[in-house]
Amino acid sequence: MAEQTQPADMSRWPLVIAGGFFLIMLAIFVVAFIVLSGEDTGMDADDITETAYMDIVTPLLVDADPERGREHFQRYGCTACHGNQNLAPAVDVMIASAGERRPPMQAVAYIYESIIYPGAFVVPGYQNNMPRTYSDTIDEAHLGDLIAFLSGVEAEPAPEIPEDDPLSIETPSGDDATDADEEFALSADGNVILTPALIREYEDLAEFLLAGANPERGPELVIEYGCSVCHGDLAAGILAAGYAEMGQMAAERRPPLSAAAYLYEAIIYPRRNTVEGWDDNMPDDYAEMISTVDLGDIIAYLLTYADE
Ligand code: HEC
Ligand code: HEC
Structure with a gap:
């Protein structure tokens, strides 16, 4: 037959090329497999540690301003619950205890967890009523401000929360003001x-x-x-x-x-x-x-x- 008449080294070429291809594909597959499975297990509940939180929280705090955080705290309706000690911890209590609630977690990591994963730790004496939607509704800049405010970064005296004077709630200035102009x-x-x-x-x-x-x-x-x-x-x-x-x-x-x-x-x-x-x-x-x-x-x- 025609093939048998070819010199032996020529007839191996297709085999060598196919084999090379196979090895390259195998290498790509193995690398992709390792990368993908690494991603999958990267953030399991068990792995959400203080370090993982700090990796997220540190950049959030770069331009954070506790004073703006105080305004957001009213604006996002946090005061609806946190303005009434029977419903949720009061602001001065949160600021004072953030660093001690979940040792060895630092205050800022704990506050971050409380807002984004509210069920992860429930403050004794309270119901697990903290809304679960803030991870979707609070934007990153506001989150940094809120964490700065609640962890007492450059802490000022505990803010006064207007109770029976709704009109004293100010609309924050800036581009995100809805009604101010x-x-x-x-x-x-x-x-x-x-x-x-x-x-x-x-x-x-x-x-x-x-x-x-x-x-x-x-x-x-x-x-x-x-x-x-x-x-x-x-x-x-x-x-x-x-x-x-x-x-x-x-x-x-x-x-x-x-x-x-x-x-x-x-x-x-x-x-x-x-x-x-x-x-x-x-x-x-x-x-x-x-x-x-x-x-x-x-x-x-x-x-x-x-x-x-
Ligand atoms: C943080 C608490 C809070 C959240 C969250 C909230 N509301 Fe309200 N809402 C209130 C309060 C308090 C009032 C009554 C005071 C007022 O009129 O502003 C009110 C008033 C209203 C009214 C007028 C009620 C009436 O009796 O005439 C409507 C309608 C309404 N809300 C719809 C909504 C909808 C829809 C959402 C979600 C998209 C929402 N609210 C989210 C607290 C909240
Ligand atoms: C519907 C009521 C409600 C609203 C609105 C609410 N919270 Fe809470 N929050 C709670 C309750 C109840 C707890 C205590 C139970 C727990 O730890 O989940 C809590 C706990 C916390 C804690 C931990 C407090 C501590 O003393 O350790 C932080 C921080 C916090 N909330 C921040 C916020 C922020 C920021 C907002 C607004 C963006 C907000 N909460 C809105 C009910 C609320």
Whole structure:
């Protein structure tokens, strides 16, 4: 046959090339396998150590400012629980004990863990009620500021948390201020007076948001966005009204606003109107966090209670 007539060394070439290929592929495969399996096991629960936290926390603290942290603490609604010692540890207690709660963890690593993995350690005497959503909702710069504030970096005397004076909660200045640049006339009780332009704006936006909205996603979304921390079954009536009540009352809360327009204002501009009987603790940065689709679905969900 033709092959047998070829010189022996020529006929081995295809074999040598195929073998070389195989070895190269094997090497790539082994390297990829080692790299990938390394990634998989890199951050197991057991491995989340103080060192791992410090690797994340140290860069966060580079430009951190405890004074800004204090503002974020109000703005993210932390004061809703941490302003009441029965619900959560008070700020001065947190600052004083952060370095001792979980030795050998340093204060900053412990605070980081408390905010991002709240269930990892529950302070004795309290329920495991710290919201689980902050890893998604707090951006890195704000997180650094909060850690600086709560670990007592350049500690100042424990801040005063305004309790019955909601209007003294300042909107932080800077590009992330939502409402600061607009001026509105206020009524005697401190709420923004509705103008025809404002009413039209809310009604138009609510109509736009509700077109095609899916109320069935609501129950999932209110958990995802952390609303249930204050409005869910466990907190309703203690921290804020529950969903059914909000839906049922929406049409009457702020005449002449329709229920949908009212809910839009209440979620996106919570500082413009405060429901009587509650502290003004509703977070005011949902405008930056909720997509229009999700907002429409949440409003549609709350409105399902309006017909009951
Ligand atoms: C719904 C109520 C609630 C809200 C809102 C809340 N927390 Fe907490 N937090 C708790 C409770 C309850 C504890 C104590 C139980 C635990 O350790 O999980 C706690 C514990 C902590 C601790 C550890 C305290 C200590 O003394 O060791 C830190 C730090 C903390 N929270 C920071 C924050 C920050 C920052 C925010 C806002 C971004 C926030 N919390 C919002 C309820 C809340
Ligand atoms: C940290 C606690 C907290 C969180 C989180 C929170 N709220 Fe609120 N919310 C409040 C409080 C307190 C009030 C009542 C004071 C006010 O009107 O601002 C309120 C008021 C409201 C109102 C008007 C209620 C009424 O009875 O007329 C609506 C609607 C509302 N919230 C929806 C939401 C939605 C939707 C989310 C999530 C996207 C959310 N809230 C997250 C605390 C919270």
